[in-house]
Amino acid sequence: xxxLLRVATAGSVDDGKSTLIxxxxxxxxxxxxxxxxxxxxxxxxxxxxxxxxxLLTDGLRxxxxxxxxxxxxxxxxxxxxxxxILADTPGHVQYTRNMVTGASNADLAIVLVDxxxxxxxxxxxxxxxxxxxxxxxxxxxxNKMDLVDYSRDxxxxxCADFRQFATRLDVxxxxxxxxxxxxxxxxxxxxxxxxxxxxxxxxxxxxxxYTASDRNLVDARFPVQxxxxxxxxxxxxxxxxxxxxxxxxxxxxxxxxxxxxxxTTQIEAIDTADGPVDEAYPPMSVxxxxxxxxxxxxxxxxxxxxxxPQVGQDLDAMICWLDERAELRTGGKFMLKHTTRWARAIVRxxxxxxxxxxxxxxxxxxxxxxxxxxxxxxxxxxPLLHDAYRRNRTTGSFILVDEATRATVAAGMLL
Amino acid sequence: xxxxLSHLRTLEAESIHVMREVAAEFERPVLLxxxxxxxxxxxxxxxxxxxxxxxxxxxxxxxxxxNFDETIAYRDRRVATLGVQLIVASVxxxxxxxxxxxxxxxxxxxxxxQTVTLLRALEQGRFDAAFxxxxxxxxxxxxxxxxxxxxxxxxxxxxxxxxxxxxxxxxGRCAPGAQVRVFPLxxxxxxxxxQYIKAEGIELPSIYFAHRRLVVPRDGALLAVTRFLPxxxxxxxxxxxxxxxxxxxxxxxxxxxxDAADVDAVIAEIxxxxxxxxxxxxxxxxxxxxxxxxxxxxxYF
Numbered sequence: 101x102x103x104l105l106r107v108a109t110a111g112s113v114d115d116g117k118s119t120l121i122x123x124x125x126x127x128x129x130x131x132x133x134x135x136x137x138x139x140x141x142x143x144x145x146x147x148x149x150x151x152x153x154x155l156l157t158d159g160l161r162x163x164x165x166x167x168x169x170x171x172x173x174x175x176x177x178x179x180x181x182x183x184x185i186l187a188d189t190p191g192h193v194q195y196t197r198n199m200v201t202g203a204s205n206a207d208l209a210i211v212l213v214d215x216x217x218x219x220x221x222x223x224x225x226x227x228x229x230x231x232x233x234x235x236x237x238x239x240x241x242x243n244k245m246d247l248v249d250y251s252r253d254x255x256x257x258x259c260a261d262f263r264q265f266a267t268r269l270d271v272x273x274x275x276x277x278x279x280x281x282x283x284x285x286x287x288x289x290x291x292x293x294x295x296x297x298x299x300x301x302x303x304x305x306x307x308x309x310y311t312a313s314d315r316n317l318v319d320a321r322f323p324v325q326x327x328x329x330x331x332x333x334x335x336x337x338x339x340x341x342x343x344x345x346x347x348x349x350x351x352x353x354x355x356x357x358x359x360x361x362x363x364t365t366q367i368e369a370i371d372t373a374d375g376p377v378d379e380a381y382p383p384m385s386v387x388x389x390x391x392x393x394x395x396x397x398x399x400x401x402x403x404x405x406x407x408x409p410q411v412g413q414d415l416d417a418m419i420c421w422l423d424e425r426a427e428l429r430t431g432g433k434f435m436l437k438h439t440t441r442w443a444r445a446i447v448r449x450x451x452x453x454x455x456x457x458x459x460x461x462x463x464x465x466x467x468x469x470x471x472x473x474x475x476x477x478x479x480x481x482x483p484l485l486h487d488a489y490r491r492n493r494t495t496g497s498f499i500l501v502d503e504a505t506r507a508t509v510a511a512g513m514l515l
Numbered sequence: 516x517x518x519x520l521s522h523l524r525t526l527e528a529e530s531i532h533v534m535r536e537v538a539a540e541f542e543r544p545v546l547l548x549x550x551x552x553x554x555x556x557x558x559x560x561x562x563x564x565x566x567x568x569x570x571x572x573x574x575x576x577x578x579x580x581x582n583f584d585e586t587i588a589y590r591d592r593r594v595a596t597l598g599v600q601l602i603v604a605s606v607x608x609x610x611x612x613x614x615x616x617x618x619x620x621x622x623x624x625x626x627x628x629q630t631v632t633l634l635r636a637l638e639q640g641r642f643d644a645a646f647x648x649x650x651x652x653x654x655x656x657x658x659x660x661x662x663x664x665x666x667x668x669x670x671x672x673x674x675x676x677x678x679x680x681x682x683x684x685x686x687g688r689c690a691p692g693a694q695v696r697v698f699p700l701x702x703x704x705x706x707x708x709x710q711y712i713k714a715e716g717i718e719l720p721s722i723y724f725a726h727r728r729l730v731v732p733r734d735g736a737l738l739a740v741t742r743f744l745p746x747x748x749x750x751x752x753x754x755x756x757x758x759x760x761x762x763x764x765x766x767x768x769x770x771x772x773x774d775a776a777d778v779d780a781v782i783a784e785i786x787x788x789x790x791x792x793x794x795x796x797x798x799x800x801x802x803x804x805x806x807x808x809x810x811x812x813x814x815y816f
Contacts, residue, residue: 104522132788171677173658174651176704183522185702201679317518326535330568338567344532344683349518373563381518385531385564398539422679437684440539499684506688508678 102180105306108187108203108235110195110226111212116243119152120212120281121175121188124303127288130177172202181307195222196456196471197422199229200511205493207311208237210302215242215254215278219261225456227262231269232418232473232513234490236314238266239275239305245294246280252296268459270490273309277302315382316492320348320356321409322402323439323485323495328387340371340387341396346439346494347487348404350380350388357405358396359485364405365392382494399441401485401495409485409495414448415478416515417498418489421468423509426502428468428476434509438484438498445500449477468510475515489513523711530557530699531564532683533662534646537697538564538571540687541644544697545602545637548574550586551762552719553648555593556708557700559717561646562597573600575645577633579625580607581743581765589720604636620745624767630814634670637694644687644695652704656808662701668692670814705760706785713778725758725776736769 111117125131136151143152175186187202189195203209209230213223223240230238240262248254255278266274277286278297285291288303300308325343330336350356354367370380371387380386388402396402403409421428428447436445453465453474461475468474489496500510520528537544546561548554561570576590594601606628609615614635615628637645651658661677663685678686687695700708712719729752730737731744738744740752744766757770758781775781807815 101519101521103519104525171679173655174702175658176652176702178522178704178706183704183707197679201681204681205683312517312519315518325532326539326565328565328568332568335567342535342564344528371566373566383525383528383532384520385528385535387566435688437686440536493682497682497684499679499681499686501686501688506686506690508681508686511679511681 102178103182103311104185105182105208105309105311106185106187106206107306108189108199108206108209108230109212110189110199110203110209110230111222115212115214116281117188117212120210120241120243120279120287121186122152123281123284123287124186125175125177127284128177128179128303130175171198179303179307184306195225196229196420196473199226200233200420200422203230203233203235204497204511206233206235207314208239208306208309209235210239210241212241212243213258213262215244215248215258218258219265221457223262224265227266227271228269228456228459231266231271232420234270234272234493234513236311237273237275237309238271239277239302241281241302242276242278243281245278245285246283250278250285250291250293252294255297275299275305277305316347317349317381318347319407319409319487319492320350320354320404321346321487321492321495322350322388323441324396324398324400324402325440327397338389339393340389341402342385342387343440344385345380345382347382347492348407350386350402351378352376355405356390356402357408358390358394359401359403359408360411360483361395361400363392363394365390365394367391399439401439409487411483411485413480413483415480415484415486416451417476417478417512418454418515419468419474419476419500419513420511421470421472421474421509422511423502423507424470425505426509427470428500428510429466433503435501435503435506436478436480436484436498436512437501438486439495441482441484443480443482443484445478445480447476448479451475451477476512478512486514488515523707523714526703526707527560527563527711529683529702530560533685533697533699534561534564536685537644537646537687541695543640543642544572544644544646545575545640545642546570546572546646547633547648548576548590548601549648549763550576550582550590550720551648552708552712552723553650553700553703555589555717555719556703556711557646557648558593558597559715560699570597570599572646573602573640575602575604575636575640575642577629577636578603578605578607579629579764580605581625581741583720583722583739583741583759583762583765585720585722586762589718602636602640604632606632608632609635623745624764626764626767627810627813629764630670630810634814637670642694644697646697646699648700649698650700650703650705650708651698654807656811660698660701660811662698663687664696664698665689666694666696666814668694670694672811672814674808706782709778709782709785713782720762722759722762724781725756725774727754728757728770729753730755730757730770737772738767738769739765741765 189198189202328340368389452461498512729740
């Protein structure tokens with residue numbers, strides 16, 4: 101059975117990120133002849149000696165003309181074991197916004213480091229954001245090994261440096277791979293140039309990283325998304341609660357509670373268009389039918405009676421501010437979307453701003469601006485049924501939306 | 516139990532989630548249905564998302580008038596089975612009313628004209644969200660578009676003004692007059708679509724499978740000889756065994772030589788294909804490096 105893995109890549113052009121992605125796509129045969137012919141022509145036109153695989157990820161005309169980079173591009177490739185969705189985020193400008201946008205639901209992040217330059221400020225930022233978003237697996241690809249004669253000492257120095265910084269972060273799984281994206285060493289095939297490296301090639305890691313324990317299968321959470329009422333002769337009394345399982349495992353017969361009302365009942369059946377199922381777990385989209393006739397609507401949450409989420413209007417969260425036109429300040433009011441529920445929220449306090457380079461907490465800060473991260477206290481107009489983000493990325497996350505422009509201005513992770 | 520889902524079931528669950536979000540949060544959604552395989556899969560997913568209820572939104576076909584007969588027959592059959600409302604917005608109407616001027620000559624195409632018809636139909640129906648079957652693997656402009664793509668009152672896509680799209684928290688709120696295009700198949704590839712067609716036993720118009728047909732080679736593609744295709748004096752139709760990898764306007768959608776007569780054979784063919792889907796078949800994309808990007812900025816799908 102082929103599974104899906106969502107991968108985020110972080111790094112700048114200088115680190116060889118585009119070359120690495122081009123190499124992964126090309127060597128896994130996800131690049132087609134017409135695409136290859138196009139970059140071959142472009143490489144020749146630029147006077148390059150070899151086909152520049154970085155051009156595979158080349159952008160839109162708007163980007164070339166205006167010298168901007170759109171925050172995230174998605175690429176797809178697959179092997180017999182897994183299908184990969186690669187969220188490719190540019191590293192230079194607006195790194196926080198870009199990476200948060202591209203990596204919020206990633207299973208794994210690849211952080212690129214140029215072995216000659218070592219762990220720079222930018223690599224540390226990428227690692228920090230990956231840990232803030234709680235991406236379960238981080239792979240540090242130490243690139244350009246060909247330029248240091250495939251030196252083990254150079255690789256080890258980068259690893260030690262990175263590990264030291266990572267101890268200050270909450271990183272669950274950290275792996276290092278020495279590569280040369282340009283020559284393909286340890287990208288798809290293991291390299292003969294680095295016999296001292298006894299780990300796997302990058303693609304092998306991506307294919308085999310163990311993800312089964314990344315989901316929360318303990319706390320049953322079902323945000324009601326849509327009420328299905330056919331009102332047809334054949335399904336006259338049908339009333340089903342459609343949604344995507346956000347945590348835990350649901351089975352017919354389970355004792356459940358509907359929040360916020362607090363009514364308890366049992367699951368009568370779990371329906372799909374393919375017929376009823378015996379269990380539902382993340383990320384399945386199903387329809388629950390309940391034994392009792394209750395008033396349940398979108399934004400409610402179905403969970404186990406003895407394992408309930410937190411219910412509250414006063415929330416503490418880490419916020420990434422993503423908007424260049426506005427800023428977050430005490431007293432600011434926003435629309436807030438959490439699971440399938442909208443509420444309004446007011447900022448009660450900016451507790452601190454986090455320096456993403458030093459991890460220093462500036463408690464005198466009174467605002468968050470573009471690309472800034474901080475801890476904020478919010479009050480919402482109605483209670484949110486939530487878990488800590490570290491326990492559940494679905495029931496622990498929210499977005500803030502500007503009331504005037506309706507733009508998404510912040511990503512929030514509940515503490 | 517491992518509680519694992521296959522990649523196809525994961526994609527299915529994500530697409531269904533997207534469709535239910537739209538049905539819950541918008542007043543008047545509509546599903547753009549062309550009769551091509553992607554919109555067929557999208558319609559199949561929509562039917563599953565709301566089962567056992569009917570689709571809570573109508574279908575809209577932007578009809579260039581240059582259709583393959585098999586596609587229209589399929590469309591009408593499918594609409595009847597599902598019991599949904601179909602709105603046909605005709606490019607011909609806009610030509611007749613003088614709202615657009617048709618190109619002439621052998622390379623004339625109504626592809627670009629569709630945008631005007633699409634925007635008119637969305638406005639007339641007061642639709643605030645339109646589902647499209649576009650996939651990010653199709654083209655580099657699409658690779659950068661969000662699942663919920665907010666368009667201004669002219670339907671234009673501005674790649675610089677895209678909203679961050681986080682987790683599965685879609686923000687469909689927009690200013691009055693603006694509209695949202697929603698792409699539930701964003702993360703599907705051509706191969707995923709075909710594997711899903713096989714897994715679900717979805718019926719397709721017969722032109723997706725190998726058949727004998729009169730075609731004319733043009734610009735490196737094989738165009739079907741139809742009543743809509745004017746031939747240049749030096750062009751001679753030839754008979755070939757072909758199938759269509761994409762199905763759109765009959766005058767600009769090329770066939771590929773293929774003997775893949777069923778779904779398994781098509782999957783085997785795609786898995787080893789060395790040419791992208793649009794590169795093989797879409798003359799409209801070859802006009803320039805950025806033609807899709809330009810059309811999207813004008814309000815295209």
